[in-house]
Amino acid sequence: MGHIERDLKEYPVASVNKETLVKEFSSFLPTESVKHETEDLTPFECDGLTAYPQIPLIAVLPENEEQVCQVMKVCNQFKVPIVFRGAGTGLSGGAIPYDQGVLLVLTKLKRIVHIDPVGRYAVVQPGVRNAAISEATKKYNLYYAPDPSSQIACSIGGNVAENSGGVHCLKYGLTVNNILSVRFVTIEGDIVEIGSKGLDSPGYDLLALITGSEGLLGVLTEVTVKLLPTPEKAQVIMASFDDVEKAGLAVADIIAAGIIPAGLEMMDKKAIDAVEQFIGAGYPMDAAAMLLCESDGSIEEVNNEIKKTTDVLYKSGATAVTVSTDEAHRLKLWAGRKSAFPAVGRVLPDYFCMDGTIPRKRLPQVLKRIAEMEETFQLQCANVFHAGDGNLHPLIMFDANEGDQLHRAELFGAAILELCVEVGGTITGEHGVGIEKINQMCVQFDNHELQTFLNLKLAFDPDGRLNPGKAIPTLNRCAEFGHMHVHRGEERFPDIPRF
């Protein structure tokens, strides 16, 4: 086995023209499933990250696994770059098309294939919406735990590709912790079953590698998800604080008391104000920060945990504590949190949602630095925080039509991500790298670590045709980006010439 250092092609190009490809695809796909006219392609020009629209060469919408394999085979034959897309709700631009490539859209594979209520799993196609799984399994008192905020629209294929999280991650984990197996189609168009209906499978954990691989390694045609018994009861506590730092310390106090809440969210004053003006969730307008802390489980368990948590919160300096009185009240309190992004979007026309994760104890320091950055970049930032697992969503508000605000917002965002790395965290907790954070990958990883990622990528995709320009930066890009990654005192890229 030889050892050759290789970089990705920055700009792969198909070996045939668009007309030939349209003809090839049309030989096994209905006409309406092969889109190649500009007006038909425009709806696919971006995903949840709208700032960088791009039209693909062709978009194809296969209806079954066999057609997916055929698309992959044609693309393999003609060396065509491919980008995969589900519901298009991703926030990091992972499904933004590639101008010289095919966009493989999986929304037509939307069948729930099988539910095994006794074995507690469901087999679903990638286009099935996240929320549809729990809706379909509700009658068995089972549900699928990961609940990204876009769960009514986002599809499970995209959830696997991004390793999506949600507000219940601390207790129930991310997508990777809640799936059993996938049917994976390789770049050559072969199907491989990865994982098992049991809890593990022999050899290397390919399921873990594929989860969160952002469409860089292959495509899925089926996902088997784990189902959990629906908790008997869920109840949420809303606690107000007159100081952000106190709210942060209260989170540590809850954990120290041995409580792992089902959800533990924090919002700062700007986020509270935006939400209250938007939907009136009953949030405390006079608070500097608030926590939402949910308990779920059996009735006895929840009653006990709510009491225990309330005591901790008061001891930690909460100025007011409200416990949801019934299911409608609980949903109202959550509705505020879940509408935080659009609420902020009403304050100013545009916002960037950041997604860094930090060690929780660094929260006060990070919030202070973000406040300083607001001065530096002359822009406002509201903070929403999955406090339980340290995942911070600063929302940078701007108006793209006003002067250089877009540019300043981009710089602000980059500075926040780099701050997350500096305090020992990561540039993305759940939204993925996509194109949005590709440059910051050069900050978080040194060239040897990136080379390892590239080697894995090239093992599955030797020509770098799957989702080019996303998730894993080329070494050349990082050299040009030029940020200094200080890795245990070593200089980054000592072997690459600088220009």
Place this chain on the structure above:
Amino acid sequence: MSSIETSIDQFKSFFADAKKRSECVRIRGSGSKDFYGVSLEGTIVDTRDFSGITEYEPTELVLTARSGTPLRVIEDTLSENNQMLAFEPPHMGPEATFGGCIASGLSGPRRASQGAVRDFVLGVRLLNADGLDLQFGGKVMKNVAGFDVSRLIAGSFGTLGLILESSIKVLPKPECERTIFFDLDNQTAIKKMNELAGMPIPLSGTCFDGNRLAARLSGSEIAVKAGHQKIGGEASDEKEFWHSIREQSHPFFQSEGCLYRLSVNPTAPETKSTNGLIEWNGSTRWIWNEGSLEEHQEFAGQYGGYATVFRGNQSGKSIHAMSRELQVLQLKIKQAMDPQGVFGRQRLFTEF
């Protein structure tokens, strides 16, 4: 230079020498999991001097330790803070190391409800065959930057690189635990396990040991009590039971020959074998000697899973059977991570 830096330098020069001579390196802690695998090839690199917990803050729910740290030291430290490794790693020997725990990827009775080693690994610092010191993942709960190499390392048995350090998510110990035994035959036990796993109760382990079904409830006292009322049965104070399953010291495991492990759909019927042990809500089946790997794989395959030879494999023979396509992907991983095949040749696969 500290002894820790010396260790890393020694590892590096060892790898460099091995590469020069095209020899194979076997990364090893105490050797408590030496029983597992196709064969044990290569010159041993002992990790036990590379020891110590480097970071642990209970309220962050994260512990970082070097690979040579004894697993019992980690568990004792956590216990002092009323926390635990929720996947209950089997030690399989008194000197088991933390690195071996991650590298073997083995989990204990709590796995079905809380997750496996791979579910709790947050990051690894890996020394590859080129002597490069690489950090993947991190010390935070959620991290989706780059491929999830840390989880790929869990269960790789030292065949992809040397784990220098690993960060792992820890959880509070439950306030209360209660074990309930039911006298059932094996088919009824499988049914009961699946039924219990589908109920909103704080179930933290199930095991049918050939004679009776044990179910464990963990959580707040009030939740355990309420759960017990829902499922009925007699509570027992046999504290050693779960430990004996986790460490395979239970009488079932005191046998000679070949121990097969089947990972299947939890509702799969019992195999022909009438003397199996069943764990993890039905999804793991242990069988001594009867049948061959091929026969067990045929059964497991019908129920969406795999059979593995866990103990007593004849050296050089396969410990699992998988499709050719899947095996190709496995080889690709090996080539991407350890292209010269320096680490643990033939530990997991007969071909590489």
